[in-house]
Amino acid sequence: MNVFYFANLLVLFFLLNVQGSSIDENGYLAYCPCMGRFGNQADHFLGSFAFAKALNRTLILPPFVEYRYGEPKSVQVPFTRYFKLDALMAYHKVIPMEDFMDNLAPNIWPPGNRTAFCYMARGQEGSSCNAKEGNPFGPFWDTFSVDFDHSEYYGPLNYDTHHQDMASRWNQQYPATKFPVLAFTGAPASFPVQEENRDLHQYLVWSDHIMSRAIDFIRSNLPVGPYIGIHLRNGADWTKACEHIAHSPNLFSAPQCLGYRNELGKATQEMCFPTHEIITKQVKLAVKEYKAKSVFVSSDNDHMINVLIKALKRMEISVHKMPNPEPHVDLAILGRANYFIGNCISSFTAFAARERNVNGLPTGFWGFPPNRGSKLKHEEL
Numbered sequence: 396m397n398v399f400y401f402a403n404l405l406v407l408f409f410l411l412n413v414q415g416s417s418i419d420e421n422g423y424l425a426y427c428p429c430m431g432r433f434g435n436q437a438d439h440f441l442g443s444f445a446f447a448k449a450l451n452r453t454l455i456l457p458p459f460v461e462y463r464y465g466e467p468k469s470v471q472v473p474f475t476r477y478f479k480l481d482a483l484m485a486y487h488k489v490i491p492m493e494d495f496m497d498n499l500a501p502n503i504w505p506p507g508n509r510t511a512f513c514y515m516a517r518g519q520e521g522s523s524c525n526a527k528e529g530n531p532f533g534p535f536w537d538t539f540s541v542d543f544d545h546s547e548y549y550g551p552l553n554y555d556t557h558h559q560d561m562a563s564r565w566n567q568q569y570p571a572t573k574f575p576v577l578a579f580t581g582a583p584a585s586f587p588v589q590e591e592n593r594d595l596h597q598y599l600v601w602s603d604h605i606m607s608r609a610i611d612f613i614r615s616n617l618p619v620g621p622y623i624g625i626h627l628r629n630g631a632d633w634t635k636a637c638e639h640i641a642h643s644p645n646l647f648s649a650p651q652c653l654g655y656r657n658e659l660g661k662a663t664q665e666m667c668f669p670t671h672e673i674i675t676k677q678v679k680l681a682v683k684e685y686k687a688k689s690v691f692v693s694s695d696n697d698h699m700i701n702v703l704i705k706a707l708k709r710m711e712i713s714v715h716k717m718p719n720p721e722p723h724v725d726l727a728i729l730g731r732a733n734y735f736i737g738n739c740i741s742s743f744t745a746f747a748a749r750e751r752n753v754n755g756l757p758t759g760f761w762g763f764p765p766n767r768g769s770k771l772k773h774e775e776l
Contacts, residue, residue, distance in 0.1 A: 418503065419488065422571030423495065425455040426579035427526070427535045433459060433722055434742030435586060437599070438648075442554065442584020445592045448487040449556035450565055452577065456483075456491045458538070460531045469531035471538045475602065477723050482600035496539045504576045511543040513580045514550045524548075526580045543578075554583045557591045587648045587742065590655050596749035601727050609727035616715055620688035623681045624732030628741045629668065630696035637667035640740070651748060652739035652763050665762030666739045673762055674699065675706040677736055681759065682712055685733045689713045693725035695743075730754070739763050 424447045428436040436459055447454035458471035475491055483489045490499075511526035518525030523546040527533040536542070549569075556562045569577060577583075584592075601609075613622075640646055640662050645653070649662045665673055678690060690712060692698045703714045717725065722743070729735055730750040737744030739760045748758045 418499065419453040420571065421450075422452045422574065423455050423490075423499075423504075423576045424450065424452040424579075424583070425492065425495075425576055426457060426582050427532055428457050428460050429531050429535060429581050430586065431742070432462070434648075434744075434746050436460065436582075437746050438586050438588040438742055439582035439584045440599075441588045441592045441595045442586075443582050444483075444487065444595055444598070445589075446554050446556060446583045447489075449562040450577075452571070453488045453490055455495045455576075456480075456489050457535075458492060460535060462531075468534040471535060477602055477605055479600045479602055483598050486595065486598045492539065496541075500576075504578075506542065507544055509541060509543050509576075510545040510547050510574065510578065511580055512547050512549055512577055515548050516546070517580065524580050526578075532580065541578075547574075554585065555589070557589070587650055587745065590650070593749055594753075596746075597753045599750070601723075601730075605723050605727050608721075608724045609731065612717060612724065612728060613731065617691065618688040618713060621685045621733035622689045622691055623678060623685065623687045624691045624693070624729040624735045624747075625674075625678060626729060626735075626737040626741065626744050626747065627674070627692060627694040627697065627699060628738045628743070629694065633695065634668065637664060637740070640664055640667045647740045648742045648745040649740050651745050652760050660763075660765070662740065663762060663765060665765070666760065669738075669761035671699070671702055675703065677759065677761065678703065679706065679710070681734050681736060682707065682710060687712065687733065689715060691728055691732060692716045693720065693722075693729055693743075726750070730756075732756075734759065736761060 424443070426443055428439055430436070430439065444454060456474040458473050459477065461470045461472055463470055473491060473493055480489065480491070511524040513524035513526070516522060516524065518528045524543070526543050526546075527536050547569075549565075552564060552568065553561060636646070641664075644657050644661045645655075646662055646667070649666075652666070653659045653662060681687065682690070690703060690707065692700065692703070692714065693716070698716045700714050700716060707714065717728075726743070726747055729737075729747040734757055735747060735751055736759045737747060739762075744760075751758050
């Protein structure tokens with residue numbers, strides 16, 4: 396055995412004896428949530444959560460990567476700002492990255508012995524994982540003053556532990572005694588979330604901070620009674636993405652509607668970018684079906700408030716949005732709606748739909764199923 400790793404192993408055993416269960420002898424798993432915004436990162440988290448469980452390593456909870464107007468680099472927000480730690484622990488062992496880096500990393504993952512894991516060499520040089528090349532990769536690891544000393548190419552191993560004996564192969568090739576931390580350049584998970592991992596959403600429980608803001612908004616702004624929540628994706632970037640829908644039948648989160656093998660149909664332009672007519676028609680039907688008193692709108696761009704107010708005027712239904720929308724609070728409000736209509740293709744919608752499914756609440760989608768007729772048909776995922 397390499398002398399360096401033998402010494403590292405002795406230190407690990409010493410720490411175990413001194414600190415008891417504070418050190419996981421099965422090792423840790425870290426990754427950069429470096430693809431997309433919150434919805435994509437949430438999909439990747441569920442897969443990474445399952446992967447860490449399969450390997451029986453403690454998952455180091457990465458901060459969420461956010462992009463804010465006027466900020467030249469990404470901003471890292473602690474995982475626990477949005478979700479409860481104890482709820483996650485009910486499924487598998489986790490530790491916030493801030494705690495790991497402050498309390499454990501200096502001893503079990505010290506500078507000089509940090510390896511980046513990637514499937515194959517990446518970046519312009521093509522000679523290493525280049526784990527910190529680009530934004531958000533560099534800013535993410537810099538937040539914790541992490542530099543990598545080595546690269547490890549793990550191909551042809553993969554993350555699917557549901558259909559093959561992949562977990563034992565990982566543990567055999569990368570034992571915790573030699574690799575106490577598996578640090579991935581990106582999430583060790585697929586996008587969209589693998590079908591087998593969707594139910595893990597039950598362990599994502601909003602923090603008291605987020606939930607209290609959502610409840611306060613509902614109580615202070617929405618009339619007493621049922622309300623409909625809707626999600627509108629209509630920004631310029633989304634317009635461009637929907638142009639490719641005909642050639643991308645499983646674009647983004649489309650499997651939540653169409654199935655992972657397109658067994659329930661193909662994605663359409665109406666599903667990706669519904670017209671005002673489709674939106675107002677489905678909202679009217681939902682209001683009638685659930686005897687709603689109001690509609691809450693979440694959007695990345697145009698909330699269509701005036702359009703919806705005009706369409707619902709005769710029904711005396713009020714339409715609302717947060718004055719300064721915050722995606723996570725929006726999601727918590729959508730999660731409590733009596734009925735929710737979202738976008739099949741959007742991972743933001745997928746988050747809300749999974750949460751509602753956990754709580755047994757109904758969800759529908761714009762333009763799906765096609766030719767839905769005059770009667771409201773809602774899908775329960």
